Amino acid sequence: MFGSSSIQSFSFFLLLDFSFIHIFSLFLEPIVSYRQSSKISNL
DSSP states (O other), X not given: OOOHHHHHHHHHHHHHHHHHHHXXXXXXXXXXXXXXXXXXXXX
């Protein structure tokens, strides 16, 4: 059985993963909207 340290590191990894996804979505959103607008303008 693992101790509380593994749970702590796991929660920290989860927090890091969520923050990374948040930053990634922040960067990805304008790119996706730009591509969608360019597609609409091309049509």
